[in-house]
Amino acid sequence: MRIPCPICGERDRREFYYKGAAVALDRPGPDAGEAAWDAYVYLRENPAGRTRELWYHEGGCGAWLVVTRDTVSHEIFGAELAGEADV
DSSP: OEEEETTTEEEEGGGOEEEEEOOOOOOOOTTSOHHHHHHHHHOOOOOSSEEEEEEEOTTTTOOEEEEEEETTTOOEEEEEEGGGSOO
16 A cells, blocks of 8 residues: 655555544543543544545654545545644
8 A cells, every 4th residue: 555645755554654533532521431531542433435544654754644545445545734634
């Protein structure tokens, strides 16, 4: 799999570190209870199909990227710098 880094160009997936879904999480309040905190820390969606993911270009420029990828076919549809992405 090749990821198009906006700074370095297309690179092999092994230069990157996957960090999870690029979604905003709603942090529970301090008094939300154990179940709410357990869900916040451990439960994530795992959709099949097109997703937006957070990747770190560890073996290159050190940029954080939001990569749009199909989790079934691994096709990459694009990547943008995380600071410029609408998350």
